[in-house]
Amino acid sequence: MLERVSFGRVPPKPHLVFRADSGALYYEECITRGGFDGAFSIVYHQQRPHEAEPGPAEHGFGLPQVAPAATLARRHFRCLELPNTGGAPLDCRAPLLFNEHVVLGFARPTSSDPAYFVNADADELYFILRGSGTLRSLFGDLAFQPGDYLCVPKGTLHRFELAAGSEQAWLSIECLGGVGIPVHYRNAVGQLKMDAPYSHRDFRRPEFVGPVDEGIRKLVVKRGQAFFGYRLAHTPLDVVGWDGAVYPFVFPISAFQPRVGQVHLPPPVHTTFEARGAVICSFVPRPLDFHPNANPCPYPHSSVDVDEVLFYANGAFASRRGIGEGSLSHHPAGIPHGPHPGAYENAPGQTRTDELAVMLDVSGALFATPEARAVEDGQYHASFRAQ
Numbered sequence: 001m002l003e004r005v006s007f008g009r010v011p012p013k014p015h016l017v018f019r020a021d022s023g024a025l026y027y028e029e030c031i032t033r034g035g036f037d038g039a040f041s042i043v044y045h046q047q048r049p050h051e052a053e054p055g056p057a058e059h060g061f062g063l064p065q066v067a068p069a070a071t072l073a074r075r076h077f078r079c080l081e082l083p084n085t086g087g088a089p090l091d092c093r094a095p096l097l098f099n100e101h102v103v104l105g106f107a108r109p110t111s112s113d114p115a116y117f118v119n120a121d122a123d124e125l126y127f128i129l130r131g132s133g134t135l136r137s138l139f140g141d142l143a144f145q146p147g148d149y150l151c152v153p154k155g156t157l158h159r160f161e162l163a164a165g166s167e168q169a170w171l172s173i174e175c176l177g178g179v180g181i182p183v184h185y186r187n188a189v190g191q192l193k194m195d196a197p198y199s200h201r202d203f204r205r206p207e208f209v210g211p212v213d214e215g216i217r218k219l220v221v222k223r224g225q226a227f228f229g230y231r232l233a234h235t236p237l238d239v240v241g242w243d244g245a246v247y248p249f250v251f252p253i254s255a256f257q258p259r260v261g262q263v264h265l266p267p268p269v270h271t272t273f274e275a276r277g278a279v280i281c282s283f284v285p286r287p288l289d290f291h292p293n294a295n296p297c298p299y300p301h302s303s304v305d306v307d308e309v310l311f312y313a314n315g316a317f318a319s320r321r322g323i324g325e326g327s328l329s330h331h332p333a334g335i336p337h338g339p340h341p342g343a344y345e346n347a348p349g350q351t352r353t354d355e356l357a358v359m360l361d362v363s364g365a366l367f368a369t370p371e372a373r374a375v376e377d378g379q380y381h382a383s384f385r386a387q
């Protein structure tokens, strides 16, 4: 995922006998991707990491279901109007749009997770619209704040600890085929290239804190779109050290280095992460196109292979109106889309945009859920009609 790092105590080679000063043996846990061929990390536990007994699944968030639609239409969902049931991140996420590659959801948690969670179905990518806190995992503590992307790799045991008094609003993207940094941003030895839109220094990694016992013995595992409960024999955070390239990380959207062209550049220049069947792009404040006769407004287009999703972190989005903070738009393939009436016509001469948004281009049809349809702006498709 990112470059190899090492924290705490690790032996000189993997799979060697490794003991505490007391003589007790430490236990390896190898966390591998792509079978044994992909990126991996090796974590060293004080106790056997594979002791968990099945129990009731007392937690779990909403799983996506299709809300049948009579028309193929451009849609707009107001995420901040979703019923705020509150509760823990593990319980309160609402699914909104999904297909075989991604599940987009929205969460407004009000309390910290009371159990540990392993998502064995998907890498998770969050965009923190509001709120702050700590992702606590066996890799250490990772603080997050508004404007952060937070990536939690598949299989990472973790829980969220919310900052006191902090109102939370998170976009979540479950990436069922994984998510990571585009290969074309890396050089032959894996470094981020000097013309990538970010550098290694922009990413925040977990702060290793050593063995921790929070007294929590509950674990919830999501596998095959179902939740399963376990009772742990001891704290799973009994880690004395680890190294590897698989771990959660944060990337602040404000660190994304946008590109600007003589004339309008297409969305791939904003690509931040790549998932199976999807790209995740960051639209950030930037100067606009500098040809003296440029029209800096996005042109109407038919992108015939992908559905487009935009999540608006603020309402200053030049080509769209009627949207605001927390809006989620879905423009399906099959019908062209473009700017609202007036935006294309009024854009020439504009030199700057203050937009802040997360965009996904997703292969294959996305389906809206009943939760999404309940907060749909029913006038959105018609709002593109010239008056």
Ligand SMILES: [Fe+2]
Binding pocket: 301, 308, 337
């Ligand atoms: Fe588009």
